[in-house]
Amino acid sequence: MTRRNHRISATLLLLLLSPISLVAQTALQRVRQTGELRVGTDATYPPFETAEGGQFTGFDIDLANAVARELGVRAAFTNSGFDGIFPALQNGTFDIVISAVTITPERSATMLFSDPYINAGQLIAIHKETGGIEKPEDLKGKHIGVQINTTAQFDFEKREGVEVTKYDSVALALTDLRNKRIDAVVSDAPVLRYMILQSFQDLKPVGRQFTDEKLGIVLARDSDELRRAVNAALWRVKDSGEYDRIHQKWFGEAAEQAAGSSATQPKAFDLSIVQRTWRFFLTGIWLTARLAFLSLLLGLPIGLLLALARVQSSRILSAPAAVYVEVIRGTPLLVQILFIYFVLPSFGIFIPAFWSGVLALTLNSAAYIAEIFRAGILSIDAGQMEAARALGMTHAQAMRRIILPQTFRRVVPPLTNEAIALLKDSSLVYVIGLSELTRTGQELASRYAAPLTIWPMVAIFYLLLTFPLTRIAEYLERRWRPITRS
Amino acid sequence: MLRRTKSYPSLGLEDRFIIFEVKVYRERRRVIEVTDIVKRYGSNTVLNHATFQINEGQLTTILGPSGCGKTTMLRCMNRLEKFDRGRLKIGGVEVLGTEDRRLTAAEEKELTRQLRSRVGIIFQNFNLFPHLTALDNCTESPMTVKGMQRAKAEEVARQYLQKVGLGGKEDHYPAQLSGGQQQRVAIARALAMEPEVILFDEPTSALDPQLIQSVARMLRALDDLGKTLVVVSHDMNFARRISDQVIYFEGGHAVESGTVEELFSNPQKPETRAFMQSFHDDEPAVIDEESATDKAESGKLETDLGTRGQLGQEE
Numbered sequence: 001m002t003r004r005n006h007r008i009s010a011t012l013l014l015l016l017l018s019p020i021s022l023v024a025q026t027a028l029q030r031v032r033q034t035g036e037l038r039v040g041t042d043a044t045y046p047p048f049e050t051a052e053g054g055q056f057t058g059f060d061i062d063l064a065n066a067v068a069r070e071l072g073v074r075a076a077f078t079n080s081g082f083d084g085i086f087p088a089l090q091n092g093t094f095d096i097v098i099s100a101v102t103i104t105p106e107r108s109a110t111m112l113f114s115d116p117y118i119n120a121g122q123l124i125a126i127h128k129e130t131g132g133i134e135k136p137e138d139l140k141g142k143h144i145g146v147q148i149n150t151t152a153q154f155d156f157e158k159r160e161g162v163e164v165t166k167y168d169s170v171a172l173a174l175t176d177l178r179n180k181r182i183d184a185v186v187s188d189a190p191v192l193r194y195m196i197l198q199s200f201q202d203l204k205p206v207g208r209q210f211t212d213e214k215l216g217i218v219l220a221r222d223s224d225e226l227r228r229a230v231n232a233a234l235w236r237v238k239d240s241g242e243y244d245r246i247h248q249k250w251f252g253e254a255a256e257q258a259a260g261s262s263a264t265q266p267k268a269f270d271l272s273i274v275q276r277t278w279r280f281f282l283t284g285i286w287l288t289a290r291l292a293f294l295s296l297l298l299g300l301p302i303g304l305l306l307a308l309a310r311v312q313s314s315r316i317l318s319a320p321a322a323v324y325v326e327v328i329r330g331t332p333l334l335v336q337i338l339f340i341y342f343v344l345p346s347f348g349i350f351i352p353a354f355w356s357g358v359l360a361l362t363l364n365s366a367a368y369i370a371e372i373f374r375a376g377i378l379s380i381d382a383g384q385m386e387a388a389r390a391l392g393m394t395h396a397q398a399m400r401r402i403i404l405p406q407t408f409r410r411v412v413p414p415l416t417n418e419a420i421a422l423l424k425d426s427s428l429v430y431v432i433g434l435s436e437l438t439r440t441g442q443e444l445a446s447r448y449a450a451p452l453t454i455w456p457m458v459a460i461f462y463l464l465l466t467f468p469l470t471r472i473a474e475y476l477e478r479r480w481r482p483i484t485r486s
Numbered sequence: 487m488l489r490r491t492k493s494y495p496s497l498g499l500e501d502r503f504i505i506f507e508v509k510v511y512r513e514r515r516r517v518i519e520v521t522d523i524v525k526r527y528g529s530n531t532v533l534n535h536a537t538f539q540i541n542e543g544q545l546t547t548i549l550g551p552s553g554c555g556k557t558t559m560l561r562c563m564n565r566l567e568k569f570d571r572g573r574l575k576i577g578g579v580e581v582l583g584t585e586d587r588r589l590t591a592a593e594e595k596e597l598t599r600q601l602r603s604r605v606g607i608i609f610q611n612f613n614l615f616p617h618l619t620a621l622d623n624c625t626e627s628p629m630t631v632k633g634m635q636r637a638k639a640e641e642v643a644r645q646y647l648q649k650v651g652l653g654g655k656e657d658h659y660p661a662q663l664s665g666g667q668q669q670r671v672a673i674a675r676a677l678a679m680e681p682e683v684i685l686f687d688e689p690t691s692a693l694d695p696q697l698i699q700s701v702a703r704m705l706r707a708l709d710d711l712g713k714t715l716v717v718v719s720h721d722m723n724f725a726r727r728i729s730d731q732v733i734y735f736e737g738g739h740a741v742e743s744g745t746v747e748e749l750f751s752n753p754q755k756p757e758t759r760a761f762m763q764s765f766h767d768d769e770p771a772v773i774d775e776e777s778a779t780d781k782a783e784s785g786k787l788e789t790d791l792g793t794r795g796q797l798g799q800e801e
Contacts, residue, residue, distance in 0.1 A: 383611060384615065386613065387614075388615075389566070390564050390609075391606070391626075391627035391676070392603055392632075397630045405617050406615075406616065406617050
């Protein structure tokens, strides 16, 4: 089973981070000394790992707890987007990553793996009303759905005559299979079984697991000592029967029956899920609101200064501002976030996740805000500046007293746009482990296997967050109406 | 009205730059001297050795067809435009062409400041500040430029708004005022800075024809305040009605200059004659009487906007 493995994190960041060695103390010494094993996991993958209101559950979670117990320490979990999880391991944020990670040669080249702890191969699922598909060969000429960047995708893209559509999550692929847009879904057996039992009873798994995929605990390259200790702990967990108990709990008959009996016929929008989950959104909403508010607050003055620099006649100021805007607008926000959080530490600059997010969003939005202000300034009739100058004002006085007050009135609508875009773009900070609104939705959608309930909730929460912004904009426009009336 | 009814002998050529004969009044000092000014935009020569003088307290109209460079000339007087060669003297401030003398940024700033503290301008489209009320339009620059206290600035602004007949409109925004009212706010705004010279760029072009008469009265009333007024216009009727002195501008230079009577009744240059001829073709002789009446009455005329008495208070 290969989880999403973001192109950017894999190539860019590992390349950038590889020459860095930060740890003087060995990882094992540190773990022993602090009594804490820091575990990174992307908790959107039941039954391996899910999170709900800060509580982690799943097969991997139980196993990591058991391993930590054997090491005589406590496991401390951090929820991190899969894109950022390996860079965080490399720069020492985590001691280990347990997140249903398949052992692959590529990953083994840059990181260490424990001994395999489970074999989870690929499985095919089809609609109950259809048939004729039992093994990979039967999929020739068919249209299948896979989760993006998984081994299923890599496998079937190589096969002749199979049309592959890639989805962001297994749940979405299964939803499309239910709607019969596709003929089958290929994914990791344990996850597929779990999802079908939870909320896709009109689908069924067919045939046998047709690949071997060994999952391992991941460690940073320089922590061989810790790896040996983790391996020893894993074997003790297996020998003591603890492993079987955990396996039975999550993958055994009992688990299937429990899941099957508790699951009801899936609804498009399930109010009982809304009732059970809305509370878990509050932290995410609050985080999103703070991120967007602070970034906007800081981005506005920076954007204004950039715009003023750009409308100067002197190239000394305008050229750097133009380059800044060009570079920031021309590069993805995701890369900027990853850069600030994962690459700056290699220059000795450590910024906590939240403030890394604020910084990235601020610098990014400032570039867009600068262009809004610049357009606003340029839209003011040249006669205004002339009149102000003719009355004896300096350029700076004319700007401050005459041009900018008029600019502010004009840029309210485009700034509102930018503020709303910023609010929604803030979801990208999930890559540095911040569980904001979208990420919370992702976690809960997986946990409850209810994308059709959770995502509309996420949408409504965003709508509620944008509401105050649009109200403020309306208020400002109403207040300034007499001036623009003609 | 003394200066219009008595005539004074010509003093002839002042120096070799002065090409045309100009009437100089003994008791008045020259406040504006334009000497051989040249300005080019690339290969296009906009001002071509322009030379003329304007005396203190006079109302001078620079008259000429579109594209003759008269507006550029006006903008040079306020440093909204720079010129390449020649010399401009306004009050005690002397400006040389950029090719004659290169100024440092600080010198340029100081020169501009001095010039603009003496010279106000009323733009063709007034360029009022739309986000400020009529009152705030008038208080803004006294406060930011002169550092005047708000209370004092408002007092001054109210006086001038009152004088231009806009008492009661202080809290109106420009968009809530008519074109004529906007122009009067622009005049009050310029007056609030208490300049010696006020420039008007085409004061009649943005207004309805029926307002032209009241603009004429307004200008005469300002003239009576002792301000030196320079009006740029292509409207001969208007120029004739309001001016003490008329400068005929064509091809980027002053072709001829003189009193209204001299220029309109007895133009010396063929260009001026041609321009006057087109005027006479369009508008028959009635104008003469009308303008004479206007001038004669302007001293005692009560305009609908403000009386001479109000405007005369400053004197």
